Amino acid sequence: MKQTDFALSLSKFLVTYLPNVKGASPRTIDSYRYAFILLLTYFNEEMELTADKIKLSDIKYDNVLGFLEWLQTCRNNSITTRNQRLSALNSFIKFLMYEKPDYMREYQKILSIPIKKGPAIEIQYLKTDGIQLFFDQIPMNTKDGMRDYVMFMLLYTTGIRVSELIAIKVRDLSLQEPFTMVVRGKGGKCHYVPLMRSVIHPLRSYLKDRGLDKVEKLNETLFLNHLKQPFTRQGVNYVIKKYTKLARLIDPINIPENFSPHKMRHTTAMELVDSGVDLIYIRDLLGHVSVKTTEVYAKADASKRRQAIEAASKELVPSEIPLWDNDNNLKDWLKSLNKGL
Numbered sequence: 001m002k003q004t005d006f007a008l009s010l011s012k013f014l015v016t017y018l019p020n021v022k023g024a025s026p027r028t029i030d031s032y033r034y035a036f037i038l039l040l041t042y043f044n045e046e047m048e049l050t051a052d053k054i055k056l057s058d059i060k061y062d063n064v065l066g067f068l069e070w071l072q073t074c075r076n077n078s079i080t081t082r083n084q085r086l087s088a089l090n091s092f093i094k095f096l097m098y099e100k101p102d103y104m105r106e107y108q109k110i111l112s113i114p115i116k117k118g119p120a121i122e123i124q125y126l127k128t129d130g131i132q133l134f135f136d137q138i139p140m141n142t143k144d145g146m147r148d149y150v151m152f153m154l155l156y157t158t159g160i161r162v163s164e165l166i167a168i169k170v171r172d173l174s175l176q177e178p179f180t181m182v183v184r185g186k187g188g189k190c191h192y193v194p195l196m197r198s199v200i201h202p203l204r205s206y207l208k209d210r211g212l213d214k215v216e217k218l219n220e221t222l223f224l225n226h227l228k229q230p231f232t233r234q235g236v237n238y239v240i241k242k243y244t245k246l247a248r249l250i251d252p253i254n255i256p257e258n259f260s261p262h263k264m265r266h267t268t269a270m271e272l273v274d275s276g277v278d279l280i281y282i283r284d285l286l287g288h289v290s291v292k293t294t295e296v297y298a299k300a301d302a303s304k305r306r307q308a309i310e311a312a313s314k315e316l317v318p319s320e321i322p323l324w325d326n327d328n329n330l331k332d333w334l335k336s337l338n339k340g341l
Helices: 005-022 026-047 061-073 079-099 101-111 128-136 143-158 197-209 233-250 261-274 279-286 291-299 302-312 328-336
Strands: 180-184 190-194
Touching: 005 026, 005 079, 026 061, 026 079, 061 079, 061 101, 079 101, 128 143, 128 233, 143 180, 143 197, 143 233, 143 261, 233 261
Parallel strands: none
Antiparallel strands: 180 190
């Protein structure tokens, strides 16, 4: 059977371009692959066009818009998921612009499709008391408990992603001053993060207890599950939910039921923002490509930030209501400034 130009281009995009040219991670490639599985499903179900009949000339503006609408109306996908699928298509289109420029006009129209804005999602994270309660549930007098404590202390004090946590090797740790750790982030990019002194002693104890403090163990994975295999994302999520459940029995209000490793990352970021750390440093610590990604943590609700500041300084500064809140004359004067403009 003769392959269509779409089949040939898509195969080259997924198999060669993404891993070898763009350096995309297997997870990213899987996400893009699934986006195109959905696109093929859309063409088959809505346009009665089977996968082996699709051509590049069918990848046009109107069809892409129809696909995005289908994702939301027929598959009940969220706006975030819709935007992720559009991102995958845009990456393919940019690849085609140099490989198959025959339909350049249509490519440019597709790339002009805007990212859809959805309702702002409140960042979920633990306050100081919640974090302390969470760690209090970990039995440090057991072997697995010590492992879990060190694992979550690294998550909490560094803000790394769970995928980065489970990839840590013993050789990535530098336990001599200055204490640092090599983190392998998205796209295979590496960066150093500082280790807090509070985690050094339990980390050294963990390495000694597991026999990982020997030279021949430098290439060993730092955290292994009960099967002596490297942790998976699902495994870390299972363990964190175990301690979350115990903490919620004590304080169900301040401990969210769906607390996860990623929300631990949010917790780290929010504590840094509340402490006044510059966004540039937070960006570097979290491994964000752009500070725009980090800015979401700085957009916390103003009233919550005010309450946090007052709570932290209640012994020095008494709680107060802004003078203008009860000053109707001032409010009236401010409103009058618009008159006559």
